[in-house]
Amino acid sequence: EALTVTLTADKIDAVYNSGQPVIALTATAVHGANITFTYEWYKDGQKLDGKTAETLALSTVADSGKYTVKATASAGGQSAAASSNTVTVTIRKADPSITAWPSASDITYGDKLSESSLIGGSADIAGGFVWKDSSIMPNSGSQFYSVVFTPDDMENYNAAEQAVTVTVAKKTLTPSVVSVEDKEYDGGPAATGTVTLDGAVPGDDPTATGVFTF
Secondary structure: OOOEEEEEEOOOEEEOOOOOOOEEEEEEEEOOOOOEEEEEEEEOOEEOOOOOOOEEEEOOHHHOEEEEEEEEEEEOOEEEEEEOOOEEEEEEOEOOOEEEOOEEOOEEEOEOHHHOOEEOOEEOOOEEEEEOOOOOOOOOEEEEEEEEEEEOOOOOEOOEEEEEEEEEEOOOOEEEEEEEOOOOOOOOOEEOEEEEEEOOOOOOOOOOOOOEEO
């Protein structure tokens, strides 16, 4: 009886589960009686060192690929080998579970999001929370901006994203008198002149109205 070997998988698509085996490959070799089988496993055409059992457990996204197994039958000093069919399997990244998104500290108009600290936040895996675009300079008021949770294990987990509220206070400007125009006495205390508003955000051109009184 010719040696044959068949490779099967309990499933061909799975999601990463904290490093636990999620796909099991099984080699089934058939020959005559009183035969000893040995196995060599291959992934994407490359031999997997140290993998010689009848089954192979897969657990990480990096384990995705095309698998074959080579079985060798030995008896009475004779041996025969056969290679299996190919099985393609995929292990996809898992989504982290965010148990609490962080809160954002208040900032003042003119500050970038990088000035707002993200406080708290927790997930079921290790990672960190950051602003998606910390270079944004928000307008005053309560604004929503995206925060991203980046897992430490990016090979097996997806990132997560959600909008978080940040409160932006109005910026206080300081008026400075540049000049006051001369006027003829008219019995009143008002005069016209020029002021500047110090502390404005670069690119803004705030103006003020009013009168000088003496």
